[in-house]
Amino acid sequence: MxxxxxxxxxxxxxxxxxxxxxxxxxxxxxxxxxxxxxxxxxxxxxxxxxxxxxxxxxxxxxxxxxxxxxxxxxxxxxxxxxxxxxxxxxxxxxxxxxxxxxxxxxxxxxxxxxxxxxxxxxxxxxxxxxxxxxxxxxxxxxxxxTKARNGNHTGGVAPYGYDLINKELVPNPKKSEIVKKLFNDFILGVSLSDLSRNYDIRLTTVRRILASPTYIGTKVYGTRIVNNDGKVVYADPENIKYIPNAHLPIIDEEAFYTVQKMLNESVDKWHLRSKNKQKEYLLYGLIKCYNGHNMYGAETTNHYRYYRCGLHGKLVDQKFCPKKNILAAEIEKDVINDILNFDISKVDIEKGKKLKEIELKKYSDDLGIEQEKLKKITDLYVNDQLEKDDYLERKAVIDKKIKLLESKIIILNKNITEEENQRKSINSLKLVIEKLKTKPSFEKMQKYLHTIINKVQFINDFEYEIYFNI
Ligand SMILES: [Zn+2]
Missing domain, CATH: 3.40.50.1390 (Resolvase, N-terminal catalytic domain)
Structure with missing residues (x-):
């Protein structure tokens, strides 16, 4: 092309x-x-x-x-x-x-x-x-x-730590000190819940403060949008806009990015806690973005279900993971279809096994022949029909051949055992695919999929590969 x-x-x-x-x-x-x-x-x-x-x-x-x-x-x-x-x-x-x-x-x-x-x-x-x-x-x-670009603060209320004076954000002397303490304490290892208790600020607010670039002087807008029904909903992180140096910072960038790193490290732990919520998603824990991050089930306020990268919209080394959200209904339907249409007959391990068994028989026969040869020359030597030097020379050659054949047999046997296991898991894959065809309940369906799928790996914005537990 x-x-x-x-x-x-x-x-x-x-x-x-x-x-x-x-x-x-x-x-x-x-x-x-x-x-x-x-x-x-x-x-x-x-x-x-x-x-x-x-x-x-x-x-x-x-x-x-x-x-x-x-x-x-x-x-x-x-x-x-x-x-x-x-x-x-x-x-x-x-x-x-x-x-x-x-x-x-x-x-x-x-x-x-x-x-x-x-x-x-x-x-x-x-x-x-x-x-x-x-x-x-x-x-x-x-x-x-347009409002935001004209320098107006669109949210109406100033973020914690700032006052809105003449439509501009100005650090509040008292509250900006608390913001500084929150960042410092968190870097020193104080947990989010302890911070919440110590400063009497709601946990979600503490988390939001620590994650907000507002405190390094960046104007953030577009975090919420008005949807078609006129409701205010959270915007796709990619559509959020950032204007650096828009107002006076409270936190220096080094401290801010250190905190972002620490927050991101706790993302997986945080998601673990919401595991029960995750169980409502058919493919929870199985989908990986093209950067290899876990993708988690999430829902917007108007019940739009999707999977998103755990690091999407989060600052990692001052960058976002750019993987787009995936509509849950779509990927779930696609993956099930892929599995139902998966041509398992193409996975032919029986043929390979037969070839290996033929090979194994040949090596065993050869081994028998060499062992017979060794017995014969030993007899000749014992009966004084063969000189010692001659005997030792011939024996060394045969020993070498026997060693080689024995190691080949060990390797082949190991391969054949592995394939035996593979054959078993392919049989269970076949079984599960048959069960999927019977349109089972959500819980059963989820269980079946988790039994046979190792991961659903995105390879770009558009395509994924399913890895089976074979
Ligand atoms: Zn990612």
């Missing part, structure tokens, strides 16, 4: 708020291209800084011209709304693209018109309805963002 002419189209709004940056969009498209086996180095990037409702975009015009001149084979965007937020314009663009046999890929929506499924998906009206909902969401978020 090296000779494909690829165009990456990226766009950010004029206010640059609520959008993934141009660099992120390019990176994400390139990753997807590499994932699909394209050469992403030769891809041409076409960009616009304009609203998605604005049809007179320079980049977009250039892109359409190239498509009409048949200079492009593949067009990739992070999501279709990059091309246009206006449904009518988007349909026109897609028509043009289709009539010129250009493949459209929308990474986030997982649309790839090179596949029949992608072709069908792009026609589905549901998608367009979704786009309109996105527009609505965007508007709400933009309003909040």
């Amino acid at each position: 090296d000779n494909q002419r690829i165009a990456i189209y990226v766009r950010v709004s004029t206010d640059m708020q609520g959008d993934e940056s141009i660099e992120n969009q390019i990176e994400r498209c390139k990753q997807y291209l590499q994932f699909k086996g394209f050469n992403s180095d030769t891809a041409e990037v076409i960009s616009d800084i304009a609203s998605g409702a604005d049809d007179g975009r320079k980049g977009l015009s250039q892109l359409m011209e190239k498509i009409n001149n048949k200079e492009i084979d593949v067009l990739i965007v992070t999501e279709l709304s990059r091309l246009s937020r206006k449904i009518k314009t988007l349909i026109n663009i897609i028509e043009t693209v289709k009539s010129n046999d250009v493949v459209i890929i929308a990474v986030i929506q997982n649309i790839d018109t090179a596949t029949p499924m992608g072709k069908a998906m792009i026609l589905m009206t549901g998608l367009f309805a979704e786009l309109e909902r996105d527009n609505l969401k965007q508007r709400v978020k933009n309003t909040l963002d």
Whole structure:
């Protein structure tokens, strides 16, 4: 696929708020291209800084011209709304693209018109309805963002340790001292619950204070968003925005990042405590992000169930784990389907075992022959029919052969035993797959899956591999 002419189209709004940056969009498209086996180095990037409702975009015009001149084979965007937020314009663009046999890929929506499924998906009206909902969401978020960018504190109440004076955060002399003590005590090993008791601050608040970059002078906004139903919910950590040096810090960066490291180390322990909650998730403890971290079941306030990396949205070495959340219903359905469709007959260990047994018989026979030879020359030597030197020379050769055969037999026997165990676990895998087909209860289903799956390992944003307990 090296000779494909690829165009990456990226766009950010004029206010640059609520959008993934141009660099992120390019990176994400390139990753997807590499994932699909394209050469992403030769891809041409076409960009616009304009609203998605604005049809007179320079980049977009250039892109359409190239498509009409048949200079492009593949067009990739992070999501279709990059091309246009206006449904009518988007349909026109897609028509043009289709009539010129250009493949459209929308990474986030997982649309790839090179596949029949992608072709069908792009026609589905549901998608367009979704786009309109996105527009609505965007508007709400933009309003909040604009306020924040103008320097206004959007939350209404100042974070603990600060006062809101003329819409600016100013350290409160008394409370900022308590914040300093919280950080210092925590570094010295005082537990969160002891901190809560000692300073009479709720445990969740202590945790939030210790994890907040507000205290190093960074403005954080967008942690909560208004959803489609008008409810305030927690935002996806990736959409949270940070502006450094926005106000006076209370904590120095070294202390802050030390605390973040310590907090992250307790993430796994913390999740262990919420293990009962985890048991409500079919694949708890089995899913790993592509960085190898555990992914945990979680739920938003409006009951949107998903799995997220334990380190997603948490500062680790001043970085986030970028693995996206996975919709729980989707991954659970996919994994079950993968297992039900798993062609176990392809795992043929019987054949290998038979070959090894034939090999083993041959070595045993050879060993018998060598042992017989040794017996014969010993007889000859004892009966004075063979000189001592001659006997010792022949014996050394035979001994060497016997040793070699014996070690080969030991290794083969070990392999055959291992395969015997493997055969047993494949049989139990077969058994469990049969049981899964009978649509068991949630608890049983969970038990079966945990019996046969070792881990579900993500290898990139899009694909995972299931490792069985074989
Ligand atoms: Zn991770």
